[in-house]
Every structure is written in C-alpha cells, then in structure tokens.
Amino acid sequence: MLFHAKICGVRFKSDIEAVGQAGGDAIGLNFFPPSIRYVRPDEASALSEVARRLEIKCVGVFVNESAESIAQISQQVGLDVIQLHGDETLDDLKLIREATRLPVLRAIKLPTGPLDAETIESKTQPWISAGCDVLLDADAGAAHGGSGKTLDWDSVRQWAERSPEVNWTLAGGLTPENVAVAMQVSGAKSVDTASGAEQPKGTKSRERIAEFLNAALK
Numbered sequence: 308m309l310f311h312a313k314i315c316g317v318r319f320k321s322d323i324e325a326v327g328q329a330g331g332d333a334i335g336l337n338f339f340p341p342s343i344r345y346v347r348p349d350e351a352s353a354l355s356e357v358a359r360r361l362e363i364k365c366v367g368v369f370v371n372e373s374a375e376s377i378a379q380i381s382q383q384v385g386l387d388v389i390q391l392h393g394d395e396t397l398d399d400l401k402l403i404r405e406a407t408r409l410p411v412l413r414a415i416k417l418p419t420g421p422l423d424a425e426t427i428e429s430k431t432q433p434w435i436s437a438g439c440d441v442l443l444d445a446d447a448g449a450a451h452g453g454s455g456k457t458l459d460w461d462s463v464r465q466w467a468e469r470s471p472e473v474n475w476t477l478a479g480g481l482t483p484e485n486v487a488v489a490m491q492v493s494g495a496k497s498v499d500t501a502s503g504a505e506q507p508k509g510t511k512s513r514e515r516i517a518e519f520l521n522a523a524l525k
C-alpha cells in the first residue's frame with residue numbers, strides 16, 4: 308500500500324503541517340492546470356520540502372501530461388508517486404515509468420450510479436496486471452477528478468473481496484462525515500480526498516483535514 312490516507316490538492320505549507328499533525332501519510336500535488344487545486348512546479352518544490360521534513364509522501368497528480376513533462380516536474384519537485392488521473396494508456400504508462408522510475412497509482416474512473424464488481428474488475432485488471440496500484444474514483448467527466456461524487460461502496464467491497472492481493476485506494480466524495488462508513492462498507496484500507504477536506508471549495512480547512520484523518524485512521 309502506498310499510503311493510508313492522502314489529502315489531495317494541497318496548496319499551502321500550513322495544509323501540509325495540518326496533515327502531519329493529524330497523522331496523514333500522503334499529500335497530493337495537483338499538476339492539472341484547469342483544476343482549482345493546481346500548483347505550479349516551483350511552488351510545489353517548496354511544499355514537498357515541508358512534506359519530506361514531516362515524512363509525508365508526495366503524490367503528483369497528472370492528467371494527460373507527456374512522460375517528458377511528468378519526469379521534469381517529478382525531478383524538480385521530488386515526487387514519490389505518480390498518480391495518473393486522465394486518459395493515459397498502457398503505452399503511456401511504459402514511457403512514464405521509464406522516464407520517472409517511480410511507482411504509479413492509476414485512477415480508475417467509475418460511474419457514480421449503480422455499479423457491479425465485474426465492471427470494476429474489467430477496468431482495473433489491465434492496470435493491476437501492469438503492476439500499478441489503483442485508485443477508485445467517481446467519473447468527473449472533463450474535470451477528471453475532485454468532483455465530490457461518491458461510488459457504490461457495496462460493489463467496491465464485492466470486487467475487493469475477490470481480489471485480496473490488490474493494493475487499492477478509495478476516493479470519490481470522501482468527507483469527515485462519511486469516510487468511516489465508506490471504509491467499513493467498502494473494506495478500504497487506503498483513502499484519498501480532495502474536496503472533502505475543504506471549506507469553502509478549493510481551500511483546505513485545518514479542521515476538516517484533522518476530522519477526516521481522525522475518522523480514517525482510527
């Protein structure tokens with residue numbers, strides 16, 4: 308497992324200090340320019356120094372970025388994990404791995420309505436076979452992520468029970484209020500949130516970060 312609880316889309320040092328104080332083990336730095344959580348690589352370098360000091364992993368979130376660009380940003384910032392959250396292919400994965408030599412977390416975007424274990428299996432299987440950990444997220448359309456929409460956690464559990472060896476993270480609309488239930492129902496041991504730790508949307512809240520991590524790590 309790459310991490311237990313990640314707070315994604317942090318933009319300020321104080322966000323990372325709040326994650327460290329509440330025992331979180333990963334942050335996400337968002338390199339998708341249209342996102343409200345986007346950080347420039349030079350800003351991200353300063354953030355990753357804080358994370359490194361607190362022994363928090365830095366996950367770079369990328370959407371349809373070239374392998375060269377991912378490698379350049381990854382080196383500049385000092386990333387630990389590459390999260391692919393766009394329409395990247397298995398051929399792209401090969402290039403990204405060769406260029407970065409970092410573990411890859413593949414976001415699998417699933418429908419927010421009724422779901423079944425077979426659908427999750429068919430979408431995750433090629434990436435798991437290629438050696439990726441997978442992050443299950445709600446399909447956010449053109450925004451690609453950060454929608455605040457939740458998944459059908461019962462179906463996630465049915466899929467996960469069939470594949471106990473797979474390293475996976477639950478995302479999609481997780482909040483301080485629902486993360487404990489989401490973990491109980493789905494069986495997730497690793498979770499990720501972006502909008503759930505914000506107040507207002509786009510601004511991380513120290514209180515919501517602490518509440519989320521307390522609920523997820525208890």
Ligand SMILES: O=C(O)c1ccccc1N[C@@H]1O[C@H](COP(=O)(O)O)[C@@H](O)[C@H]1O
Pocket residue numbers: 315316335337339342343344368370392444450451452453454455456478479480481499500501502503
């Ligand atoms: O957060 C974003 O803006 C974002 C944009 C593009 C790709 C991924 C993004 N974030 C990821 O989306 C999931 C779910 O977000 P939420 O918790 O539902 O708001 C989040 O865990 C990030 O990894």
